[in-house]
Amino acid sequence: MGRNWIIVTALVACQAGWLLDTADAQDKGKDKGPPTAQKPTLTPGPGQPKGPVAVTLKCGTPDAVIRYTLDGGTPTVDSGAAYVGPIGLDKTTTITAVAFAKDLAPSQPSVGVYLFSPKEGLATFHIGNSLTNTTGKFPEFVRTAGIVHKYDSFTAGGHLTWQLWDNQLPKRQKEWDTKLAAYKRIDHFTIQPRDFTKNNVDHEAEYAIRFFEVIRRHSPEMQPWFYAEWVEKNRGRPTDQGKMASLQMKKTYPAQTWEESMSAMLLYNEDLQAKVVERYKEGKRPRVLPSCIAMGWIKNLIDRGRLPGATKDALYPLLFSDSVHPNVKGGYLVDLTWYAAFYHESPEGKVLPAGTGLTAEQAKVMQKLAWDVVRNYPDCGLYEEGKETVAAPEFVPEEAPASKTRVLTLNSKTPGAWFRYTLDGTVPTRTRGYVYCGVVSMPADATLKAIAYKSGMADSAVVEMSLDKVK
Numbered sequence: 001m002g003r004n005w006i007i008v009t010a011l012v013a014c015q016a017g018w019l020l021d022t023a024d025a026q027d028k029g030k031d032k033g034p035p036t037a038q039k040p041t042l043t044p045g046p047g048q049p050k051g052p053v054a055v056t057l058k059c060g061t062p063d064a065v066i067r068y069t070l071d072g073g074t075p076t077v078d079s080g081a082a083y084v085g086p087i088g089l090d091k092t093t094t095i096t097a098v099a100f101a102k103d104l105a106p107s108q109p110s111v112g113v114y115l116f117s118p119k120e121g122l123a124t125f126h127i128g129n130s131l132t133n134t135t136g137k138f139p140e141f142v143r144t145a146g147i148v149h150k151y152d153s154f155t156a157g158g159h160l161t162w163q164l165w166d167n168q169l170p171k172r173q174k175e176w177d178t179k180l181a182a183y184k185r186i187d188h189f190t191i192q193p194r195d196f197t198k199n200n201v202d203h204e205a206e207y208a209i210r211f212f213e214v215i216r217r218h219s220p221e222m223q224p225w226f227y228a229e230w231v232e233k234n235r236g237r238p239t240d241q242g243k244m245a246s247l248q249m250k251k252t253y254p255a256q257t258w259e260e261s262m263s264a265m266l267l268y269n270e271d272l273q274a275k276v277v278e279r280y281k282e283g284k285r286p287r288v289l290p291s292c293i294a295m296g297w298i299k300n301l302i303d304r305g306r307l308p309g310a311t312k313d314a315l316y317p318l319l320f321s322d323s324v325h326p327n328v329k330g331g332y333l334v335d336l337t338w339y340a341a342f343y344h345e346s347p348e349g350k351v352l353p354a355g356t357g358l359t360a361e362q363a364k365v366m367q368k369l370a371w372d373v374v375r376n377y378p379d380c381g382l383y384e385e386g387k388e389t390v391a392a393p394e395f396v397p398e399e400a401p402a403s404k405t406r407v408l409t410l411n412s413k414t415p416g417a418w419f420r421y422t423l424d425g426t427v428p429t430r431t432r433g434y435v436y437c438g439v440v441s442m443p444a445d446a447t448l449k450a451i452a453y454k455s456g457m458a459d460s461a462v463v464e465m466s467l468d469k470v471k
Helices: 138-143 161-171 173-181 202-218 258-279 291-303 315-319 328-343 360-375
Strands: 041-043 053-058 065-069 087-089 093-100 110-114 119-128 147-155 188-191 223-227 287-289 394-397 405-411 418-422 440-443 447-453 463-466
Touching: 041 110, 053 065, 053 093, 053 110, 119 161, 119 328, 138 147, 138 328, 147 161, 147 173, 161 173, 161 202, 188 202, 202 223, 202 258, 223 258, 258 287, 258 291, 287 328, 291 315, 291 328, 291 360, 315 328, 328 360, 394 463, 405 447
Parallel strands: 119 147, 119 188, 188 223, 223 287
Antiparallel strands: 041 053, 053 087, 065 093, 093 110, 394 405, 405 440, 418 447, 447 463
């Protein structure tokens, strides 16, 4: 099953300035550095052994030292175990090996997943553009958890949902039919929304429903999702600019930070969901997959020094290949949110960062973040009610001169509390308002209202703050 996933690779097509930035050719003209050691080989190769095996690591570079890990982290010259002899395996294990030799750069990592008694996983199908293709390694990551996952996609670079339907399906109908026919069932189906036509969600809702109905005819029990993506580095979408009307609030405000842009993009997906639910009455209710919230928080963690080994402002150098497309490290974080949402369990210690170059410590932070996001986002289906009340939000002004906009953070005496907030006087709930991602920019004319919540607990009271009260 693991071989059945296909990724349709396409160049980015700019539909408008806010759609996609042109990919940066970052590698052109760079110094390639010293030659590298040869990649280690793993014998027997990865697969599904019928019984215990002893894996031998070899390298064709003379006098090379091979180091390996079993936790998905990429070995360095100072980390991982030094290979001294065959590695005995009798349970599902991921081996990541790197060769080191004098005067040579480290080899590329060799990754092998050995599956013992693998579990049959879910079957998922996905439509969108290059940011859906970000999840192309999803089945490989899930495999490290001992699960064989079926994945396929139907995508086109830069395309919106309506363009896939009107432009791509007519000329790629055979491809579409072949992909669907390869599924006995589809458990989860994702759409990637970003259609800001006429400053509302009506246009995208129409086409989302068309796709949902087609997939539901194939698999009546499928769960539809809106995959909430992140935005471009320049943050120039209507959602960033506060130009998209919302069903949740009377007024939206321009996003002043990356974190707030992620909240605004989620708001668009929730408004789209509400519009679709008005008309789409058959099958399971569509859910929102909040990958953008994980992206908002990872930047905040990086900037506050809470991602091991990452310096301030390292979001793009560390997790992106250009101004919009994540590299394999950033894609790993997105895939963790998908795993948590689809499999309804934490990826912590299960879905390993094999082949990403992330350290085990960085991966642990991302695994916990993804689980916190999905578990505490009510629409993912994991949220639990409780009796003990979350402590109310506390407003903490950032140290900065008074100005027309003040930057605030939200805290609660309840560890792990989440927050929703509004700036226009609307009363927030755990399902209404902006989802807090670590920072709030408060304009002079705003009245900030916030609520704290956490899965397993009762919501806090709503707390209000106006700018004249910020000291």
